[in-house]
Amino acid sequence: MADSKRYVIVGNGVAGTTAAETLKKLDPQSQVTLLAAEPYPLYNRVSLPHYLKGTVSEDKVFMRSVEQHAQRGIDLRLETRVAKVHPDEGVVVTEAGETFPYDKLLVATGGHPRPLPAPGADTPGVYYFQTLDDTRAMVERFATARRAVVVGGSFIAYELAEGFRRRGLEVVWLIRGPRWLRRILDEDGGRLVDLLARDHGVEILYGEEVAEVHAAQGTVKAVTTTGGRVIEADMVGCGLGLDFYTELLDGTGVDVRGGVVTDEYLATNVPGIYAAGDVARFFDVFIGRHNQMGTWNNAMMHGRVAAANMAGARRPYREVPVYSSGLFDSKITAIGATPENHPEVEAVSHVDWDNRQYQRLFFLEGRLVGAVLIGDLRARKKIVDMITQRERVDDPNRLILSLT
Ligand SMILES: Cc1cc2nc3c(=O)[nH]c(=O)nc-3n(C[C@H](O)[C@H](O)[C@H](O)COP(=O)(O)OP(=O)(O)OC[C@H]3O[C@@H](n4cnc5c(N)ncnc54)[C@H](O)[C@@H]3O)c2cc1C
Structure with missing residues (x-):
């Protein structure tokens, strides 16, 4: 045990929990500590609206139990909020004054x-x-x-x-x-x-x-x-939107601009410290600039990629984030980069009032980088493929009509 790596993960949402489980798989001898401010093991935030509506019961919201963490060898500490990170000493300190030394640290703290x-x-x-x-x-x-x-x-x-x-x-x-x-x-x-x-x-x-x-x-x-x-x-x-939990990094030298800034490997500018999930302002290889996403899949895939890199790989994050949701009696999906985070994108749109369908596509430097669809979401896969392939689009209006 003496030489085993010590991984500390702050935040047990889907990003942090996925990272902890991935680290245990990749490096079974390692010590993985998961520090969680909330009193629960991982639950599904995406299911909360269903619980709110009354279409699922509360127990269906939970995704992990405390016992499952123990079985996987993950040291889960609930109701344990990290107050401060000390990169020079390689420790985090909790609000209660407990210290946890780390070799590699993941900040997956999400927002409030x-x-x-x-x-x-x-x-x-x-x-x-x-x-x-x-x-x-x-x-x-x-x-x-x-x-x-x-x-x-x-x-x-x-x-x-x-x-x-x-x-x-x-x-x-x-x-x-x-x-x-x-x-x-x-x-x-x-x-x-x-x-x-x-x-x-x-x-x-x-x-x-x-x-x-x-x-x-x-x-x-x-x-x-x-x-x-x-x-x-x-x-x-x-x-009214989220602010992100970054206070624990105050004074550490980690670059924080709204979120925790990382490269495409989800590493921050301070060696040994990574960020994942909603809090990470990561370098997005598809748009060639930093991006921050509040989606479940993005957080989960961040958890996987960050863990692989913490364990020694050099794997860039290459995923197109997709947020899909009901919209009263219809549906909506937002894909990739949108003007919410990137006001500089150019847009074309199309609406079909009879069938209550709507598409809007976003472009940067002649390439499709994102979209929003309402009603018929079947074009989602094609759009994700086009964003991934980074093809040039000569005629955005023709493209949007071809998707309807
Ligand atoms: C109601 C609701 C509906 C949603 N619906 C959708 C949807 O339909 N589709 C979709 O893609 N996404 C949806 N999302 C967004 C999605 O749930 C999030 O993007 C995702 O859960 C983010 O995961 P995360 O692990 O990055 O952060 P979180 O899940 O926010 O987890 C971070 C955890 O870290 C803890 N923490 C913070 N600071 C500290 C600290 N200092 N020490 C210890 N712990 C700390 C927090 O308390 C929290 O428990 C929804 C979110 C909500 C709230």
């Missing part, structure tokens, strides 16, 4: 929801949607709630609107911009989503934010919007 910036935002009945505990709290509240306000233009805001509506609540959804996913969709895409939402009984108010949350008997009663409307609500669901 941006808080609602309004007076009264700390009133019970204001919810975020990132963890199992967040979801449990909302599910409990459904027993007595009748009306909800949702705030934000993100995928998570959509999941809240859909979940609340499915639970029979009256839902008003406030979006600051002119449409949902304002940068990824254009005007037609936004109108299509608005139709889908209305058919589902969700009213969207654009150009509106929460100015104040009002309470009665210690819980949410109503919100006032920036446009001066007063909307009665028993619950407020916020999907």
Whole structure:
């Protein structure tokens, strides 16, 4: 045991857990320690919206047990938040003051929801949607709630609107911009989503934010919007985007710009420290620049690739991230690079109102780099292949018509 490698992984989401399991497979003699702030072994965040809606039970959300980690020889420490990394000494220190020495360290800490910036935002009945505990709290509240306000233009805001509506609540959804996913969709895409939402009984108010949350008997009663409307609500669901857990790297010299910056091998600029998953701002070989993705598959594949490289390989990360989700009675998928992270992309779009289908393709330097599809998602595979092959596209309009 004396010479075995010590791998420490911070964060036990899908990136961290996949990395821990991959390391144990590649290097069975190694010591793998998985430090987890939350009190649970890996659970499926992508299943949380289904639990919120009531279409799956809570136990179906779990993906691993504590015993499975023990069987695999992974030292899982729950409710153990890392406060600080000391690269010179090769140790991490937890909030409780415990130290863990490492030879190689993986930061897979993900993110936390941006808080609602309004007076009264700390009133019970204001919810975020990132963890199992967040979801449990909302599910409990459904027993007595009748009306909800949702705030934000993100995928998570959509999941809240859909979940609340499915639970029979009256839902008003406030979006600051002119449409949902304002940068990824254009005007037609936004109108299509608005139709889908209305058919589902969700009213969207654009150009509106929460100015104040009002309470009665210690819980949410109503919100006032920036446009001066007063909307009665028993619950407020916020999907305002994520900030990333990077504080543990303060003062380490690791390059942090929004996320933890890595090369295509998921290595940071400080030797021995890697990053994976939502928190990683990785060099994306398909677009020739840094990219950051909030998708399950990206986090899982990051975990695999980072682990291989920590164990001595030199394997670049070469995956096109795909985020697929329901969209009321339709479906949506976002693929690769989009204007959300890369405002410089050029775009063409096509909408078929009769069949409620929409495609928008994104290009950089004459190559397809990303897309968003609503309705019929069958072109997904072809798009991923084209992005991977980095073919030049001479006529984007012809390409989009060929996909419909
Ligand atoms: C409600 C919801 C729905 C989603 N739906 C989809 C979907 O349909 N499709 C899709 O592709 N993606 C979806 N996603 C996104 C997807 O779940 C994430 O991209 C993925 O889970 C990220 O995994 P991760 O391991 O990078 O980070 P996380 O899963 O965020 O895990 C990071 C863990 O690290 C812990 N941590 C943070 N700091 C520390 C510290 N200092 N010490 C110890 N532990 C720490 C955190 O508490 C957390 O448990 C959804 C996300 C949510 C919340």
